[in-house]
Amino acid sequence: MNKLFIIKIGGNVLDNPEALKKFLADFASIKEPKILIHGGGKIATKLGEQLGIQSNYINGRRITDSQTLDVVTMVYGGLVNKQIVASLQQLGCNALGLTGADGNVIKAVKRPIKDIDYGYVGDIKPDSVNSSLLYFLLKQNTVPVFAPLTHADGTMLNTNADTIASVLAVALGKHFDVRLIFCFEKKGVLRDVNDPDSVIRHLPKSSYNDLLTKNVFADGILPKLENAFAAIHAGVKEVLIGEASDLTKNTGLETEGTLITS
Template identity: 50%
Template sequence: MTNSLNIIPEKLAVVKIGGNIIDDEAQLSSFLNAFAAIDGKKILVHGGGKLATRVAEAMGISQEMVNGRRITDAETLKVVTMVYAGFINKNIVAQLQAAGCNAIGLSGADGNIIQGHKRIATTIDYGFVGDIDAVNAGFVKQLLSHNAALVLSPITHNGNGQLLNTNADTIAQEIAKAMSAYYEVSLLYCFEKKGVLLDPADDSSIIPVIDRLYFEKLKEDLVISAGMIPKLDNAFEALSAGVQHIFIGHAAELPQLILHQSGTSIVHE
């Protein structure tokens, strides 16, 4: 993408790290060292892993999951805020500092970065779960101008004092979309698989490229799992909104993903 003056925009990497990597100290450390080594501007969006469930259960707060999504009642919201925006976020920041990467840990409420609303209940009331309304892209750009990496936890707010637990994949997508107005954005979803797989039991069955038509066929043929479908929906929405490069792959292959040499590439028709 170029503007009317043919000035090539600066590159920005928006990287989403999955909860299974966060739960593994060795894998997380290796991933963060690779993230620290990325040249240029970068944003890391993280989920919560299983720590919030363990903390809640230790406090006697029962947890309910529906289709892999957490029901966030008032007490659970306190726990996920403490764990996601607190320990996990600051642990990541501290490890990045140790790796020589100056980093700032934030939630969506900080600097009004991400504002949303409580999800409207249809058949299931997920509690204080947020859907995103707006990203303060100008403020994010100001922060990035200081050459610090941003680390975003999946906690947002509604502008009226209410915190909200928000899907980290969606946060990565919306941040990437908003920042594509200023940068050439690469959106990288990193998790425990090497890409989107034709056979979930075969890690070598990586699909190198998926366009929208192929995605519809994969869904129709029941090739991809229910958990991958919303991730790909997010990816195609981001692509349509101006994000230039989208890859899904293994956290251990982040250096290759940055160079577009690994994982599954999500492309236009």
């Protein structure tokens, strides 16, 4: 099977023009088929505050009311997505910006209200991905660039970018040998959030469960870890969490960061 790199970029990298420029150059240089999924939460938060819309989070996840939905749709699907696509075109990488609604590529359901009402947030399953369309685009040397938005019943839904990356990895596993990489500003999953060098190099599920009970992990890393293990459980062989500046290493044989295994 051909290799496919599914790469999610988030964190402070998106807010740092120089770091983002280097990351996109590294991403464009990857010769194998690739998909990019981006976040953009801090940009949406900043614009929302300028518009008088306060952001609220629970367990690292944004609460999306109707006003917030308008903001994230504009920022994620418009501003951030198109800036990234334009930058990749300049680098000779033929990128196509997408949300889940485009080509009906990712369908979702609005998250049901249980203990918490997350608002207009989408939940997705692997069988909700139009993998045939993505396979066609990849075979045409087109690089999909996903904003963290899906759709259901005619409504856009804010959807965690880590979740989109995980679900895409699972869905495309029947077509490709997938390596899923979560890139952000830290060197990997940290044992001590105050020590940037306390990287956990290998994190099997048993160790993850143990450290979770000890409250070792910061809230912001939990969605990445949950989605990493969801992908592993569904058959994805390789998941890495690491620094965006290490992307070229993490698409080779020698890797940095944290390796997630079953």
